[in-house]
Amino acid sequence: MIDAISFNNNTLRYLDQRYLPLREEYVSTRSHQEAIEAIKTLAVRGAPLIGVAAAYTIILGINSFKGSKEEFPPFFRELIADVEASRPTAVNLFFASARLKKVYDENFESDTIEALFSKMAAAATKIHDDEIANCDAMSRHGVEQIKIDLADILKTRKLNVLTHCNTGTLACCGTGSALGVIRLAWQEGLIERVITSESRPLLQGLRLTAWELQQDGIPYVSISDSSSAFLMQRGMIDFGIVGADRIASNGDTANKIGTCAHAISAYHHNLPFYIAAPVSTIDITIPDGSYIPIEERNADELRTIFGTQVALPNTPVLNYAFDVTPGKYLRGIITDKKAVVGDYSNELKLIVE
Numbered sequence: 123m124i125d126a127i128s129f130n131n132n133t134l135r136y137l138d139q140r141y142l143p144l145r146e147e148y149v150s151t152r153s154h155q156e157a158i159e160a161i162k163t164l165a166v167r168g169a170p171l172i173g174v175a176a177a178y179t180i181i182l183g184i185n186s187f188k189g190s191k192e193e194f195p196p197f198f199r200e201l202i203a204d205v206e207a208s209r210p211t212a213v214n215l216f217f218a219s220a221r222l223k224k225v226y227d228e229n230f231e232s233d234t235i236e237a238l239f240s241k242m243a244a245a246a247t248k249i250h251d252d253e254i255a256n257c258d259a260m261s262r263h264g265v266e267q268i269k270i271d272l273a274d275i276l277k278t279r280k281l282n283v284l285t286h287c288n289t290g291t292l293a294c295c296g297t298g299s300a301l302g303v304i305r306l307a308w309q310e311g312l313i314e315r316v317i318t319s320e321s322r323p324l325l326q327g328l329r330l331t332a333w334e335l336q337q338d339g340i341p342y343v344s345i346s347d348s349s350s351a352f353l354m355q356r357g358m359i360d361f362g363i364v365g366a367d368r369i370a371s372n373g374d375t376a377n378k379i380g381t382c383a384h385a386i387s388a389y390h391h392n393l394p395f396y397i398a399a400p401v402s403t404i405d406i407t408i409p410d411g412s413y414i415p416i417e418e419r420n421a422d423e424l425r426t427i428f429g430t431q432v433a434l435p436n437t438p439v440l441n442y443a444f445d446v447t448p449g450k451y452l453r454g455i456i457t458d459k460k461a462v463v464g465d466y467s468n469e470l471k472l473i474v475e
């Protein structure tokens with residue numbers, strides 16, 4: 123049983139994903155600085171999990187506060203700024219900090235500091251519980267949509283599905299977003315094999331998705347990121363489904379670098395390509411994908427492979443962690459509220475609270 127993240131007795135415990143699948147190492151910390159470092163280094167990662175980790179990190183921060191009530195506001199502002207600076211693209215992080223800021227804004231004047239902290243802790247736990255429940259709802263909506271879109275193939279055989287990066291329990295706490303849909307589809311007998319693309323440079327697909335599928339006994343095969351078009355050409359992929367780090371109000375979607383190439387290939391081959399993401403990943407404040415901040419990570423992630431130097435140390439590198447897939451290449455966006463197909467601009471704003 124994977125326990126990606128938990129919070130008890132003011133202690134954050136997480137599975138350090140950097141060492142998987144070769145080493146299962148759980149880390150416990152009461153330090154919000156250490157928790158911020160875990161988000162930055164991808165020890166904890168995946169948009170919904172980043173949101174949950176950010177919420178608990180803020181709770182660790184406020185629990186370390188020793189001053190008077192008057193001294194709390196500047197401390198809280200700095201804490202929120204530090205947490206929000208950890209990773210820029212996954213909007214779930216900002217969704218979580220906004221939730222806790224709202225609790226602060228609504229209760230700071232009237233509550234004792236102890237009562238305020240306990241309401242904030244309850245809000246963090248709720249974010250965690252909601253993300254677990256979201257996975258089940260997304261899975262149901264996703265499977266229903268697949269049964270509609272791929273009904274003809276399903277009359278004669280099961281489906282081969284492409285996924286990218288890791289969108290399972292490790293990324294979402296529950297069964298997963300895209301991987302949650304795949305898991306339920308497998309349980310319902312719809313899936314022949316899952317194709318996991320490696321997700322260079324940190325190999326979330328090859329290391330993490332493969333590990334989760336293996337634990338569940340779901341047949342899978344791993345490919346290099348550049349193989350998907352060829353497999354589609356050969357009829358070896360029936361549809362694709364991935365997660366998201368931020369979805370703009372017109373459906374443009376940021377996800378792990380490499381996603382856009384898979385989506386364009388799927389579109390070219392007339393194969394449905396879906397995003398599965400909770401409503402907390404939709405950023406209704408931005409009109410399109412050009413407004414999504416894209417994280418650029420350290421060049422050495424590319425010049426080295428897990429510590430081994432593979433390129434000249436001074437090789438100039440562009441290491442974008444995410445790309446943006448235009449909404450037109452997507453067959454649908456599967457959320458916990460419903461599967462949105464087609465008219466993203468009108469429909470997404472209706473499902474965001």
Ligand code: MRU
Nearest residue numbers: 167168169287289293365366378
């Ligand atoms: O850099 P990562 O590993 O945090 O990137 C994760 C992804 O791109 C996932 O596909 C995305 O967060 C969706 S997780 C349900």
